[in-house]
Amino acid sequence: MASITLPGAIRISPYPSNATSSSRRPLIHLPKSNPTTHPKANPTTHPKANHIQSSLSSNNTPNPPPNSSHQSKSTPNSNPLHSLISHPIPKTLIICSPVGLLLFFLSPIGGGGGGNNFFNGGGGGGGDGSWWSRFISPLAFAKDEESEGWDSHGLPANIVVQLNKLSGFKKYKVSDILFFDQRRRSTVGTEDSFFEMVSLRPGGVYTKAQLQKELETLATCGMFERVDLEGKTNPDGSVKVTISFLESTWQSAEKFRCINVGLMPQTKPVEMDPDMTDKEKLDFFQSQEKDYRRRIDRSRPCLLPAPVYREVMKMLGDQGKVTARSLQKIRDTVQKWYHDEGYACAQVVNFGNLNTKEVVCEVVEGDITQLLIQFQDKLGNVIEGNTQFPVVWRELPKQLRVGHVFNIEAGKQALRNINSLGLFSNIEVNPRPDEKSEGGIVVEIKLKELDQKSAEVSTEWSIVPGRQGHPTLASIQPGGTVSFEHRNINGLNRSFLGSVTTSNFFNPQDDLSFKFEYVHPYIDGVYSPKNRTFKTSCFNSRKLSPVFTGGPGLDEVPPIWVDRSGVKANITENLTRQSKLTYGLVCEEITTRDESSHIAIAGQRVLPNGGISADGPPTTLSDTGIDRVAFLQANITRDNTKFVNGAIVGDRNVFQVDQGLGIGSKNPVFNRHQLTITRFLQLKDVEEGAGKPPPPVLVLHGHYGGCVGDLPSYDAFTLGGPYSVRGYNMGELGAARSILEVAAELRIPIKNTHAYVFAEHGNDLGSSKDVKGNPTEVYRRMGQGSSYGAGVKLGLVRAEYAVDHNSGTGSIFFRFGERF
Incomplete structure (x- = not known):
């Protein structure tokens, strides 16, 4: 059935038209913007359907499934001159992540069936007219028949030949194509959008019927009031085609x-x-x-x-x-x-x-008409997953639901949210055409689940500061950790995990620490809009106390180890996407020990004769070496940071308070509070994208800690160290009831990494004397200090030179992780 256009309207014709220009109003086919080809292009090129791919992968290698290439293949037919102009928009985003995630979708710019609607680029009369064909059809050129040979025109050179004068039995090779604007009386350049209307390509081989079909398509597309096609013979037997037109107005x-x-x-x-x-x-x-x-x-x-x-x-x-x-x-x-x-x-x-x-x-616009969630095995086969659908559904942004217009940013947000569950090794968000609803989009979310149970063993050797601050092995005997996890219990993202650590695999009973934790999300129900998670754990840990550290002029101070064992239960509630609140109860027993693992009731120091005196500051509140305490703990975090080409920018605020309940050794009542404010200021606007350089960033950091009430020495705030004031050992500046730290760091991007300069200061605010036994004075520490220096980031390692402002000397340090 032929199609007709409304008076003054340009219509979509979803069916191939057999009507001539005299029997219907012409359809208009606008060419695609930003053409990828022009008449000088290679006629044998067949680019794939366009797509934008956003991949988050642990090995930085996108790994799309076999069906991720949405390409419809051209099949030979009576009219190979389809003009399905397709435009690649190459844009690949690769981000480091614990799991491989894939988001890909099809380019919105492409051609439909020839002659079917306003935007097919004006090519011949095939195609089903589906709007989605503009997304998945490859660029269709003239059928490549060069391998079959072509026929010489057999005419004198440099004469103009009308289309109807060509032989219907020959295959003509088109050497060049010219577009002549009759109104402007000039030939238009290849940059003119009308070139996109033509499916003929230089070097292509065409029959007279194909050339006539091309002319008919141009004449009936509505773009032109008049259009003609003629050839000019070349000495080599090929033909140069000139298309003259009068633009519609x-x-x-x-x-x-x-x-x-x-x-x-x-x-x-x-x-x-x-x-x-x-x-x-x-x-x-x-x-x-x-x-x-x-x-x-x-x-x-x-x-x-x-x-x-x-x-x-x-x-x-x-x-x-x-x-x-x-x-x-x-x-x-x-x-x-x-x-x-x-x-x-x-x-x-x-x-x-x-x-x-x-x-x-x-x-x-691309309205979402259906949302499907599928689970796949390692081979990509659809299976019945263990995870319940509401667990995934609640992580999807509203913009990805049925009734909304598909948006790439909503797809990326869905990837991030689902990835944060920690349940899947691979995540795909795939939009595809809805076969039942013309113009609609079905969003498929394909998930590959991690194994529910896992276990691993790791070995390590502990390094502690030795004399003059040089690192030394705590023991030549190897230690390590045995860990296990049972995730996604009942398909509701509940998990039980544990780890056992020892510094001596040969005699683990001498030094054994452990942590067992149960996590129960959605305590208000999986369908509740609230997102509260209950977490409980029991633990036993040992750490070296930085409170009992000597100053710069003091010989080595015998270390004091702090053992903590107990239980902890808390609830974490997401207030917004950037803010979360955690509150709970902690009950623990603290034991202080010397380097021989004996209970130590006071700090030790080395006497001039080489002996060790145990008359230092008391190590516990009860003066027995063992404290028991119960307190409430709350923490609120607002993290509004983001990555710009790998550089972190934004702001982060953390406030924590511990409130003693008067339960435990000597009925401790206290209020310990900390506030940390960090700003990552982007100093220059840059173009975002894969491979683009990051901007320079100025980091401003402030930290305040204070305590009112009972304060055992092991809970005093310490100054100095890689995460306090760089250039000093852990606790080298002092241990105080209240502290203030300020820092500034300027990060300058260099090839594949960044260099930085920094300055920091820490101060005990005169509160060191308020700590029981005044360990700052006993161990001859300054109570305050500044440092400055420079460094470079080498992978996960920070190599930096820091100057201790108190002594005026500098040292080179290698640290893991970020300072802020």
């Missing part, structure tokens, strides 16, 4: 309207009987115009903001008459906004009302 427009027609049914074009009387034709056109107005009234408004409307109106005002080229510019402007905002599937498909004062722009 319409009256000037005073209004612009944009509508979303994505889920509206496409009406079949109606063929007009050429034998109609003038009155019947007028009635027919009026009826079609009423139908189109009803269609506009039933449509939804598009997402286009007011500034873009104003920009389009300015373009219409400056242009005067509406032309095919001006419609191309409007289309490019509208689609650019959609794609810049992440609406990757949006496509301008039609313009209407061109014979009125209002131009109507029809957009298929």
Whole structure:
């Protein structure tokens, strides 16, 4: 059935038309923006369908499944001259992550079946007219028949030959293609968008029938009032083709309207009987115009903001008459906004009302009509997963639900949210066309679950500061950790994990620490909008106390080890995406020991004769070497940081308070509080993307800690160390009831990493004397100090030179992790 266009409208024709230009209004096919090919291109090139791929992978290698390449193959037919112009938008994002995640989708810019709608690029008459064909069809050129050979024209050189004079039995090789604008009386350059209308390519081999079909397609697309095709013979037997045209124009427009027609049914074009009387034709056109107005009234408004409307109106005002080229510019402007905002599937498909004062722009925005969650095994087969669907569903952003327009940023957010569950080794978010709803999108989320149970063993040798601060082995005997995890219990993301650590595998009973933890998310129910997680653990740990550390002029101080064992239960509640609150109860027993693992009730020091005196500050509140205490603990964190090309920018605030309940040794009552504020200031705007350089960043950091009430020495705040004031050993500046730390660091990007300079200061605010036994004075520490230096990040290691301002000497340090 032939299709007919409304008076002054440009319609989508979802069916191939057999009508001639005399039997129907012409359809207009705007070419695609940013063409990837032009007449000088290689005719044998067949690029794949376009897609944008965003991959988060632990090995930095995207690993899409076998079906991730959405490419429809061209098949030979009677009309190989499809003009399905497709435009690659290469944009790959690779981010380090514990699991491999894949988000890919199809480019919104592509051609449909030839001659089917306004934006197919004007190619021949095949195709089903589906709007999604613009996404998944490869670039269709003329059938490559060079391998079959071609025929010489057999005519004298340099003569003009009309199309109807060519032989129907020969295969002509087209050496070049020229586009001649009859109104401007000049040949247009290859950058002109009209070049995209032609599916012929230099070097291609075509028959007379194919060339006639190409001319018919151009003549009926509506872009031209008149179009002709002629050839000029070359001495080598090939033909140079010239296409002369007169561009279509319409009256000037005073209004612009944009509508979303994505889920509206496409009406079949109606063929007009050429034998109609003038009155019947007028009635027919009026009826079609009423139908189109009803269609506009039933449509939804598009997402286009007011500034873009104003920009389009300015373009219409400056242009005067509406032309095919001006419609191309409007289309490019509208689609650019959609794609810049992440609406990757949006496509301008039609313009209407061109014979009125209002131009109507029809957009298929990419409405989500269905959301599917699938579990896969390691081979990609669909299986019944262990995870319950609501666990995944609650992590999806609202913009990825049915009824919303698909947005790439919502897809990325879904990846991040699902990845944060820690349940899956691979995550894919795949949009595809909805076969049951024209213009709709089905979003498929494919998940590969991690093994529910896992265990591992690691070995290590402990390093502690020796004499003059040089690192020494705590023991030549190897230690290590045995850990296990049972995750996703009952499919509700509950988990039980544990670890056992010893510094001596040969005699583990001498030094055994452990931690067993149970995590229970969604304590208000998996369907509750609240996101509260209950966590309980029992633990036994041993750490070297930095409180009992000597100053710069003191010989080595015998170390004091602090053992902590107990239970902890807390609830974590996400207040916002950036903020979380944790509150709970801690009950623990603290034991202080010397380097021989005997209970130590006081700190030790080395006497001038080499002996050791145990008359230092008391190590516990009870003066027995063993304390028991119960207290409430709360922590609120607001982390508004993000990565810009690998550099962290934003701000982070942490506030923690511990409140003693008067339960335990000597009924301790205290309030210990800490506030940490860190700012990562981006000093220069940079273009974001894979391989782009990070910006320079200025880090400003402040930390305050204080305690009111009972304070055992092992809980005193210490100054000095890689995460306090660099350039000093742990606790080398002092141990105090209250401290203040300030720091500044300037990070300068260099190739594949960054260098930095820093300055830091720590101060005990005169509160060292308020710690029981005053360990700061006993061990001859300053109570305050500053440092400055420079460093470079080498992978996970910080290599830095820091100057101890108190002594004026500098040292080189190698540290793991970040300072802030």
